[in-house]
C-alpha cells in the first residue's frame with residue numbers, strides 16, 4: 001500500500017483556498033492519495049476587489065459585512081484547514097513552524113500574498129488616516145469613506161508610491177469613481193484631481209496605457225508620470241528628483257512587500273517575493289515548492305484572476321511531480337480584469353506575458369458580450385458579477401465558463417498588435 005502524500009498550502013487568501021480546493025478535487029478524481037492541509041491566519045476572508053467601492057459606500061459595498069465571509073465556509077471537503085500564524089519555513093527539512101507547532105510536508109505551496117508598507121515612505125505613517133489615506137486594507141478604506149464625505153474641494157491627489165502593487169488598475173478605477181462621486185456631490189469643478197504614478201502613464205502595457213491615460217485626461221484628470229513617492233509632508237508629496245505636488249486630500253497606494261518568511265527561507269528576492277519559474281510556477285530555489293498569487297515574482301499583474309488561473313497549473317504540475325513526471329511550462333501569465341471607469345461603465349482587459357491588451361470581444365468572438373479595451377455598461381455589470389463569481393466559483397475551485405487558465409486569442413483584434421510592431 002502506498003502512503004498518502006502530504007501537501008501543505010501556506011496562506012488562506014484567494015490563492016491558498018483555490019489551490020487547496022482544486023487539488024483535493026482533482027486528486028480524488030485521479031485516484032491520487034493526497035492529504036491537503038491549508039494554514040493561514042485570516043478566519044475572515046475579505047473580497048479585496050470590494051475595497052475599491054467601500055470608500056464610496058456603493059450599494060452592496062456599504063460596510064465590511066458586505067465584502068467579508070468566514071473562510072471556513074469556503075474550505076472544501078477533505079481540506080484540513082488550520083488557523084495558525086506561520087513562523088518559519090525550512091525548505092531543506094521540509095518543515096513549517098507555526099505558533100501552534102510544526103508541520104512536515106512532501107510538497108509545499110506558497111500563497112502568502114503581499115502587504116502594504118506604510119512605514120516605507122518618509123512622513124506617511126504619521127499622517128496615515130488623518131491627512132493621508134488609502135483603500136487597500138479594510139480599515140483604511142473605511143476611514144477614506146469618512147474623509148471623502150468631508151471633502152469640499154481643493155487638491156485631491158491619488159498617488160502610487162512604487163511598483164509592483166496589487167491590482168495595478170485599482171488606483172485608476174479609484175480616480176474614475178472619485179470623479180463620478182465628486183460630480184454627483186457638485187464639488188468636481190472645485191477639485192483639481194491628479195494621478196501621480198511611477199510609470200510613464202496610467203498603465204504598463206503600451207496600447208492600454210495610451211487608452212487609459214487618454215480617458216483620464218478627457219475626464220479632466222492631471223496625470224503626473226515617472227513620479228515615484230519619496231516623502232509626504234502636511235501639504236505636499238515629494239519625488240526623489242525633488243518634484244513636489246500639493247494636496248488637500250491624499251490617497252496613496254503604499255509600497256508593497258511579499259512575505260518575510262519567504263526571504264528568511266532563502267526563497268525570495270529580498271522584498272519577500274518568491275523567485276518563481278514563470279512557466280512552471282516552481283520555486284527557483286528549492287525542490288517540491290510551488291508558488292502562486294501575489295507572493296510570486298512572475299511578470300504579470302497581482303490579481304485574484306491570476307491566482308485562480310495559476311492554481312490550475314500548480315495542481316497539474318504538483319500531481320505530475322507526485323507521479324514522478326516533470327512539471328510542464330503551462331503558465332502564461334493570463335490576467336483578466338474589469339476596469340471600472342465611472343458612471344456605470346467599465347473596460348475589460350485580457351492579456352498574458354506575451355500578448356498585451358488589445359480591443360475585441362470576450363469571451364466569444366463577434367458575440368462577446370463583453371467588449372475588450374472599450375467602455376460598456378455590460379462590462380460594469382461583469383465587474384459587479386465578479387463578487388458572486390468569486391464566492392461561488394472562484395474560491396471553491398470551480399472553473400469559470402468559457403474562461404480558461406491560458407489566454408485565448410479568440411475575439412481579440414490581434415492585427416492591432418501586428419500593426420504596432422510592424423508585423424514582428
Ligand SMILES: Cc1cc2nc3c(=O)[nH]c(=O)nc-3n(C[C@H](O)[C@H](O)[C@H](O)COP(=O)(O)OP(=O)(O)OC[C@H]3O[C@@H](n4cnc5c(N)ncnc54)[C@H](O)[C@@H]3O)c2cc1C
Nearest residue numbers: 011012013014015040041048049086113293294303304305
Ligand atoms: C483594492 C483592491 C482591488 C482589487 N481588485 C481586483 C480585481 O478587480 N480583480 C482581481 O482579480 N484582483 C483584484 N485585487 C487583487 C486580489 O485581491 C489579490 O491579487 C488576491 O487576493 C491575491 O491572492 P493571494 O492568495 O496571493 O493573497 P491574499 O489573498 O492576500 O492571501 C494571503 C493570505 O496569506 C495569509 N498569511 C500571510 N502571512 C501569514 C502568516 N505568517 N501566517 C499565516 N497566514 C499568513 C494572509 O492572512 C492571507 O489570508 C484587488 C486588490 C485590492 C487591494
